[in-house]
Amino acid sequence: MSLVSDPPLYYRLHVFICTNRRPDDNRRGSCAGRGSEPLREYLKDATRAMGLKDLRINSAGCLDRCGLGPVMVIYPEGVWYSFHSIEDIDEILQTHIVKGGRVRRLMLDQGDQPVLIA
Amino acid sequence: MSLVSDPPLYYRLHVFICTNRRPDDNRRGSCAGRGSEPLREYLKDATRAMGLKDLRINSAGCLDRCGLGPVMVIYPEGVWYSFHSIEDIDEILQTHIVKGGRVRRLMLDQGDQPVLIA
Numbered sequence: 205m206s207l208v209s210d211p212p213l214y215y216r217l218h219v220f221i222c223t224n225r226r227p228d229d230n231r232r233g234s235c236a237g238r239g240s241e242p243l244r245e246y247l248k249d250a251t252r253a254m255g256l257k258d259l260r261i262n263s264a265g266c267l268d269r270c271g272l273g274p275v276m277v278i279y280p281e282g283v284w285y286s287f288h289s290i291e292d293i294d295e296i297l298q299t300h301i302v303k304g305g306r307v308r309r310l311m312l313d314q315g316d317q318p319v320l321i322a
Numbered sequence: 323m324s325l326v327s328d329p330p331l332y333y334r335l336h337v338f339i340c341t342n343r344r345p346d347d348n349r350r351g352s353c354a355g356r357g358s359e360p361l362r363e364y365l366k367d368a369t370r371a372m373g374l375k376d377l378r379i380n381s382a383g384c385l386d387r388c389g390l391g392p393v394m395v396i397y398p399e400g401v402w403y404s405f406h407s408i409e410d411i412d413e414i415l416q417t418h419i420v421k422g423g424r425v426r427r428l429m430l431d432q433g434d435q436p437v438l439i440a
Binding site: 205206207209210211212213214215218220223260262263264265266267268269277279280281282283284304306311312313314 | 323324325327328329330331332333336338341378380381382383384385386387395397398399400401402422424429430431432
């Protein structure tokens with residue numbers, strides 16, 4: 205929980221994209237195995253091209269919601285998204301990152317738990 | 323910024339520890355080169371041993387404050403720490419993670435910028 209004495213946020217938005225990779229035959233799958241890495245690069249390049257400076261598009265190890273992946277979480281708000289395409293990334297960028305809104309169709313709810321691949 | 327319609331936080335505390343590694347002769351240095359990986363393992367094991375369940379001790383790629391590293395950031399509050407020892411980690415664990423306080427001597431301020439190794 206924030207305290208009034210805390211310094212201002214270093215990044216207005218800090219985006220963590222899971223780039224964990226497991227072997228292809230692992231039942232949990234992985235976000236990198238589902239294509240998270242090039243989509244992270246795309247988002248990073250897009251924010252740079254737009255000149256957005258007060259944020260960071262970070263890679264992260266396993267966020268432990270793999271079965272829903274690829275996943276990202278955006279702080280400080282702690283909103284999670286599952287994404288699968290450049291169109292998904294573009295919508296998160298324009299709606300959430302730029303305008304502070306939400307992409308409801310891609311958001312994870314608290315009850316969304318990882319599932320195993322059959 | 324949070325919206326009232328956002329789901330509850332999936333993790334009460336989400337700790338990201340930079341485990342980025344650069345070659346030893348890189349002037350920026352790196353958090354892994356300064357020992358972040360075993361200290362992350364120590365913190366992860368300690369929280370598990372204590373039975374703390376509503377948090378995650380994550381690895382992350384470069385958080386871009388390398389010269390101050392090893393560094394971690396704790397969300398949703400967005401508080402940053404520089405740490406160098408098991409004693410530092412224990413103090414962050416007991417004071418911040420368990421009690422919600424702050425370890426002032428290890429906190430980074432907004433103006434703290436990475437420095438290059440001479």
